[in-house]
Amino acid sequence: MSEAIHISVRTLVEHVFKSGSIDSRFRSQSTLLDGTRIHQKIQKTYQEADQKEVYFRAEVPFEELSFIIDGRCDGLLFRGDEVIIEEIKSFSKMSEQIQNGGYPVHWAQAKMYAYMYAKDKVLEEIFVQLTYVHVETEVKTYYKKKCQISELEAFVGKIIEDYAPYAKLLHEHREKRNGSCKELAFPFDSYREGQRKLAGVVYKTILDEKNLFAKAPTGIGKTISTLFPSVKAIGEGLLNRVFYLTAKTITRTTAEEAFKKMRSSGLCINTLTITAKDKVCFKEETVCQKDYCEFANGYYDRINDAIHDILTNETGMTREVIEIYARKHTVCPFEFSIDLAYTVDCIICDYNYIFDPRVSLKRLFEEQKKQTALLVDEAHNLVDRGREMFSATLNKELFLQLKKDFKGVNKAIYESATKLNAWFISLKKENLDKYEFTIDHLDEELIEQLIQFIESAEQVLQTETSQTLLEAYFVVNNFLKITELLDEHYVVYAEKIKNNLLVKLFCIDPSKLLKQMGKGYRSKLFFSATLSPLSYYQEILGGQDDDYAISIPSPFSSDQVDVFINPLSTRYRDREQTKRSIVSSIQALIKNRHGNYFIFFPSYQYLLTVYDQFKQQDQETNTIIQASGMTETEREAFLAAFKPNQTETLLGFAVLGGIFSEGVDLIGDRLSGVVVVGVGLPQLCFERNLIKDHFIKKNKNGYDYAYVYPGMNKVLQAGGRLIRSEEDHGTIILIDDRFLERQYQMLMPLEWQQYTVGSPQTPLLKGK
Structure with a gap:
């Protein structure tokens, strides 16, 4: 047959x-x-x-x-x-x-x-x-x-x-894939405590065509616990494709390694990692035109051979593998990966390829979605990313610059930019005494002027090249698209920044749109160590009443970690007075317990203040400091400094919620402890207060939604860098008196709740 x-x-x-x-x-x-x-x-x-x-x-x-x-x-x-x-x-x-x-x-x-x-x-x-x-x-x-x-x-x-x-190649692969998925055994000698339970719930979620919200502790092995049952579901004919979605490069690497481990156990599956265009582009500038880029010129004449070649010879299509074949066939590596995405079994990529309407893989037909599962790793990050995806901003400076550039050059653009600049000036004059203010509704005049600008810009851009006009065109076009989404989940506000005025369509609650963009997929599985409280994340990420939810307890003993709460104030008004005490707390720690430590701060400025104080008091201890805008090479060098079996102490000063507070896995004694300064609250600002007020109106605890939950999430992520296996031991110091308050303690994991108030002044027997 x-x-x-x-x-x-x-x-x-x-x-x-x-x-x-x-x-x-x-x-x-x-x-x-x-x-x-x-x-x-x-x-x-x-x-x-x-x-x-x-x-x-x-x-x-x-x-x-x-x-x-x-x-x-x-x-x-x-x-x-x-x-x-x-x-x-x-x-x-x-x-x-x-x-x-x-x-x-x-x-x-x-x-x-x-x-x-x-x-x-x-x-x-x-x-x-x-x-x-x-x-x-x-x-x-x-x-x-x-x-x-x-x-x-x-x-x-x-x-x-x-x-x-090509059809035979895909068909033969799927025959092998399905058989290997069915036969695949769990690729480790045994399950960690809680791991089998999570894997079982993931499989049942896919079987029942439901969605899942899972809070699973750091170190349990969430990646393999979600990918393994998804692979088994492919073998049973429930799925044909899996997306592993994440916000950070380092967690994509973890997913690649999980597939590598399963392949070593006999799995035959094609995986693809999509890397952002500006990172993977071979040229100095990302200009996708045939007269500039040889990888764009004749791309469609060569792409079929490139796809056939890579699918014949590779199964794990990482960035490095994509680049090798892209150079071999002279095709754009980014477009190559996008075309491959429609043929492979698992795609490892950023959230935006599914949830951002401007970027999403639109060729994925509804029938294919029904056989696809979305695994959303570190799902707590999707809250602010969702807000970002569905928001849009315009600013006065944009149109003032266009007015200057096109004066005497193009009458239509000049007049359109002049009118829009005047609209912003009028808005400023109406609100002279305010630096930030909400706008009840966008007037029709603005919308009409923006549409006229789009029409004028299109006429020019069909025949001329203007980078400023092109950027403005896309900004305005996106703004107009977001105006069509405005509802009770949005607030429109303006902010004065020196002479500039910014108007933002701010998506306060992304739940509706995240749900809409994820519609049609067989199952969506949201998981993180810090989905706490679970009900908040279910609500804000577009969950439904019949979704599954599970909270897996930590497999690690509370004896593996010593937790100290040092009740100093880290509030902005008290920071100058308490910085010496914070330095003393850090010195007491390293005096009694040598090793490698992360010291996390809620802001870069606060970090620098305490770091300077530390260096004044201690010239001997080795320190490294997270810099803003670090390259991948610099990040790798920073983490490489955390070597095992070091005889001297190393302190790594870093920012909560930054690149080193999530997804970093320093095994064994590469990390001896974590110090968290502050409860991680986002800086008090107009936008956060809008979030607070919005949820208060919905009879929720708006302050928790806007400040406490996002702040404590960063704290929990940072602390989660420490205990990664049953063999690990270490110290966590939480510096802030608010850690003793009930609303913060309720968000702490069970193993942190056996804490000591104060600092470790004497060495204990156990160390990491």
């Missing part, structure tokens, strides 16, 4: 016929809307017997495979004895191929539909028609051909023949 390969007409013909270069020169953001509008306008002119958006499906056998091909054609027309398949294509610039008879890929699409209809209706001949429409003038260019069924059969046969090697 032949095996079935399901594929859409468009995917099939684009694989065989798509050619040319990547070219990211300006394209109007309204192109898609124009195309839809033009399609609908032409379809409204159809005669009574004509049909639009007609669904076709055909089964085409080829060797041991059977291709099930489907799709919708734009129009099925009847003109006397003629039956015509019409494909409508809109364009903004006349190309040589449109002038000379149309694109081969468009003809192929129309002919596929013609074959399906003629075969079904037993027709000897059928007509195909390409209708090209200019988006601005709506001038139409028609191309029409008569096709015999024998010709169409041969044409479709050739397409299938060209696609078959």
